[in-house]
Amino acid sequence: MARASGDDRQREPLSRQEIVRSALALADSEGLDAVTVRRIAAEHGVTHMALYWHFRGKEQLLDGIAEYLFAQIEIPPAAGESWDRRLLFALSAMLAVLRPHPAAAQLTQGRVLSSDAGLRLTEQFLGILREAGFSGEQSAVIATQLFMSVIAFVTGHPGPSRLDDPEGYEAAARTRTALLGALDQARFPNVTAAAAPLARCTEDASYYDSGLELLAGGVRAMAARLPQP
Amino acid sequence: MARASGDDRQREPLSRQEIVRSALALADSEGLDAVTVRRIAAEHGVTHMALYWHFRGKEQLLDGIAEYLFAQIEIPPAAGESWDRRLLFALSAMLAVLRPHPAAAQLTQGRVLSSDAGLRLTEQFLGILREAGFSGEQSAVIATQLFMSVIAFVTGHPGPSRLDDPEGYEAAARTRTALLGALDQARFPNVTAAAAPLARCTEDASYYDSGLELLAGGVRAMAARLPQP
């Protein structure tokens, strides 16, 4: 990934895209703390001030990562489908994009309304919710809460990613399981009994299936209580 | 809040509690970035290395903040109540504690299972969910997702807190509303129509009421699909 500074004396100019992509790769492999102006610059064989020509500051660089993630979310067109199936598709599309980037997903949390792709996503969710019969205000509230929840499902995934570092992931999961299992059974009967699922429940697809069911079921329940038009 | 270094020549020794409390106050008033070993130390009229006697490092200090927050969550005893009402009480209790600390709440996200008070909370949620008929595995998954969602509802609250800085809050909300309202109405019909609720929906209690309804409704829907015992 790193571009040695010696092997290409005539480097082509950086682009915002390249910078954002290497920042995202850094977040994926070493976490958000590793996303540093200086380290990103080093990846490109450039001094760290070079990035300030492309971004006004680090905050704008992080905005760029969030925008990049939002832009990848493609909600499949499903014109003939019911609103609740379309909602499920939309939530799945978000999860599919964010899951590989548990560290960087954090950056999307406060940036939905300040990125173009985030606004496009919001627009689509509002459309689905309006179709379900919710008012503009209700749709705004529910869309925000769905975004926050989906993002949190992904960022809540602790430690190293299973995809990037499977053996590191395994070791961390085993350690957590052992710690939970060793707790006082009198004080924590349910925790000790469910030590393994608690420690590793975010690892497999069923975790996200359950999350989608929780959210979609909640929205359906709220829709069912709406006054009939 | 700051303790001048001159006014008490015989300072009583620091305690972890005091350090954690001033760190939390700093997060509340200026955000997580302001929570700095050096600034906390200055609040107490002490050099920054003094904190290293009380904490092994900054990470442990942040653990302390999370622990402190979890410890304040008191789920009311409600022995005779149905499981879904007790679930609602438990979620409300979490929200009540976390809402005043939108910045610091972020710290609780990955620390539920590594803090004593977080484990106590987990135990109580698992108890409620087991009573609803979910298996240990299902309860672990759902409890985790409920935690993540509630925390995200609070941390998603952008900008300055309404309680700590009402006029700053108002100004930020107005700016966001104006920005959303000025978007292209052809591309963003629903966003522009709901500009105000989108920009400020996290401000009032109904936002959190809606969030609780969403989550509780989702869990009820999942419980309703369980095979009858």
Added chain:
DNA sequence: ACCTGAACACCGTTCAAGT
């Protein structure tokens, strides 16, 4: 037991300057 002083490696940002 509780805190200080000096030192270190690292960070984001500014500003003038180079090509």
Added chain:
DNA sequence: ACCTGAACACCGTTCAAGT
């Protein structure tokens, strides 16, 4: 247009030392 060099203020951490 695109990048460098030097400088600055700030950060977390270590380690030996003080009381």
